[in-house]
Amino acid sequence: MELPISPIMRKRIAESTIHRLSLYYRALASIERENQATVSSKELAKREKLTPAQVRKDLSFFGSFGTRGLGYPVKELKSKIAAILGLDRSWKVAMVGVGNIGSALVSYKEFQKQGFNIVKIFDNDQRKIGSNHKGIVVSDIRNLQKEIEEDKLEMIILAVPPASAQAIVDDVVKAGVKAILNFAPVNLKVPDDVFVRNENMSMELEYLSFALVNNHTPKRPGK
Amino acid sequence: MELPISPIMRKRIAESTIHRLSLYYRALASIERENQATVSSKELAKREKLTPAQVRKDLSFFGSFGTRGLGYPVKELKSKIAAILGLDRSWKVAMVGVGNIGSALVSYKEFQKQGFNIVKIFDNDQRKIGSNHKGIVVSDIRNLQKEIEEDKLEMIILAVPPASAQAIVDDVVKAGVKAILNFAPVNLKVPDDVFVRNENMSMELEYLSFALVNNHTPKRPGK
DNA sequence: TTATCGTTGTGAACGAATTCACATTGCGTC
DNA sequence: GACGCAATGTGAATTCGTTCACAACGATAA
Numbered sequence: 001m002e003l004p005i006s007p008i009m010r011k012r013i014a015e016s017t018i019h020r021l022s023l024y025y026r027a028l029a030s031i032e033r034e035n036q037a038t039v040s041s042k043e044l045a046k047r048e049k050l051t052p053a054q055v056r057k058d059l060s061f062f063g064s065f066g067t068r069g070l071g072y073p074v075k076e077l078k079s080k081i082a083a084i085l086g087l088d089r090s091w092k093v094a095m096v097g098v099g100n101i102g103s104a105l106v107s108y109k110e111f112q113k114q115g116f117n118i119v120k121i122f123d124n125d126q127r128k129i130g131s132n133h134k135g136i137v138v139s140d141i142r143n144l145q146k147e148i149e150e151d152k153l154e155m156i157i158l159a160v161p162p163a164s165a166q167a168i169v170d171d172v173v174k175a176g177v178k179a180i181l182n183f184a185p186v187n188l189k190v191p192d193d194v195f196v197r198n199e200n201m202s203m204e205l206e207y208l209s210f211a212l213v214n215n216h217t218p219k220r221p222g223k
Numbered sequence: 224m225e226l227p228i229s230p231i232m233r234k235r236i237a238e239s240t241i242h243r244l245s246l247y248y249r250a251l252a253s254i255e256r257e258n259q260a261t262v263s264s265k266e267l268a269k270r271e272k273l274t275p276a277q278v279r280k281d282l283s284f285f286g287s288f289g290t291r292g293l294g295y296p297v298k299e300l301k302s303k304i305a306a307i308l309g310l311d312r313s314w315k316v317a318m319v320g321v322g323n324i325g326s327a328l329v330s331y332k333e334f335q336k337q338g339f340n341i342v343k344i345f346d347n348d349q350r351k352i353g354s355n356h357k358g359i360v361v362s363d364i365r366n367l368q369k370e371i372e373e374d375k376l377e378m379i380i381l382a383v384p385p386a387s388a389q390a391i392v393d394d395v396v397k398a399g400v401k402a403i404l405n406f407a408p409v410n411l412k413v414p415d416d417v418f419v420r421n422e423n424m425s426m427e428l429e430y431l432s433f434a435l436v437n438n439h440t441p442k443r444p445g446k
Numbered sequence: 447t448t449a450t451c452g453t454t455g456t457g458a459a460c461g462a463a464t465t466c467a468c469a470t471t472g473c474g475t476c
Numbered sequence: 477g478a479c480g481c482a483a484t485g486t487g488a489a490t491t492c493g494t495t496c497a498c499a500a501c502g503a504t505a506a
């Protein structure tokens with residue numbers, strides 16, 4: 001039976017399931033390019049180094065998208081996953097901090113490809129304010145709250161030094177933003193209804209360093 | 224009883240435990256700066272939004288570092304964790320690909336701070352080869368294998384387009400590298416004794432987008 | 447000394463995520 | 477239109493990760 005994708009989904013889904021949906025989405029895009037019409041959980045699993053059961057279970061949380069004996073229709077499944085992940089629309093994103101990381105991410109193709117449009121850039125450095133990054137004029141961070149509200153920005157990417165992060169977040173929250181991708185290595189305090197994801201690139205290098213030193217493979221092979 | 228940290232550690236440690244060690248390490252560095260001599264699992268937990276039991280269990284996999292009734296000696300625990308994660312030494316790292324992401328990461332302070340020294344940069348773009356990035360002259364990627372061997376580079380950061388990633392990895396593996404941090408959104412094939420970590424920054428934005436659309440909080444609050 | 451306090455270290459209990467295993471079903475073929 | 481095949485969808489079993497709960501113990505004070 002074909003269940004609709006319910007936005008009022010009250011099951012709690014595991015974080016890892018959502019991350020795998022991202023993987024499936026990319027795999028499906030690539031399979032689509034190869035003009036393959038259907039794909040089995042087995043094949044999808046193989047491409048992403050997972051088990052077929054895992055793929056089926058993940059998808060089953062959201063509905064019943066396949067055909068027994070045949071597999072999943074590639075185009076359709078891809079667009080179902082897009083709807084689940086909110087990639088069937090575009091998002092207005094602000095970049096705060098235009099140092100190394102910030103300016104690299106402004107040009108990061110993968111973001112635009114998935115509909116994450118960086119439409120405003122903020123910084124506190126007078127030399128940067130007014131300058132042009134990929135066609136966007138850098139705004140003064142003092143106007144952060146005002147411009148977020150005016151432009152109805154929905155997500156923030158934070159790429160500032162750890163010391164300035166919390167104050168900015170407080171502002172951004174006041175402006176009504178509910179989603180923050182944080183590159184500063186600090187624990188941000190936000191109200192319960194604001195989502196924060198931390199991205200810390202050293203942590204992955206540290207994992208590698210640990211693995212080398214200890215010749216370690218985790219219990220559950222991850223990532 | 225004080226167990227030595229065994230590099231021939233045959234317990235399988237969960238990936239999440241290692242990631243939390245990174246968090247503890249940063250927290251301890253910060254506590255050390257505050258000149259606090261000891262810290263309890265309770266306080267450490269509070270700083271990283273975890274439970275005290277979690278902290279104690281994580282540490283207990285590696286030894287018995289605390290004093291009952293008192294807590295953990297900050298400096299000592301920090302250096303123990305450094306040893307576990309391999310941060311008590313420095314690593315020679317090569318950056319492959321010096322586009323947006325690559326060049327941002329070359330200047331990323333956090334890496335150097337933890338002892339990850341980017342000592343060589345490679346690219347295939349003639350306009351970039353020979354140019355200077357943060358004091359490093361960009362090498363021709365055709366010399367990749369040779370220079371990795373000569374300079375005894377131990378880790379690779381891959382920041383190239385997905386299509387070119389696998390060929391580079393094959394080369395790098397031939398040169399004896401056992402650890403790769405991959406920013407390209409592809410699944411790399413490597414022998415069993417080579418560690419790969421994938422870093423995909425869109426995935427975190429997609430998680431946020433999912434959370435917004437579905438007003439979702441995961442079962443286990445993550446990251 | 448001895449008592450009290452605070453906090454560790456850890457088995458045992460619990461809960462969550464993954465994998466198993468199979469009944470079910472749609473498709474193609476004869 | 478019956479049969480065989482292939483692959484889904486899903487409860488049950490299993491494995492893994494987290495939390496509980498408490499005995500053990502060091503520090504401090506009397």
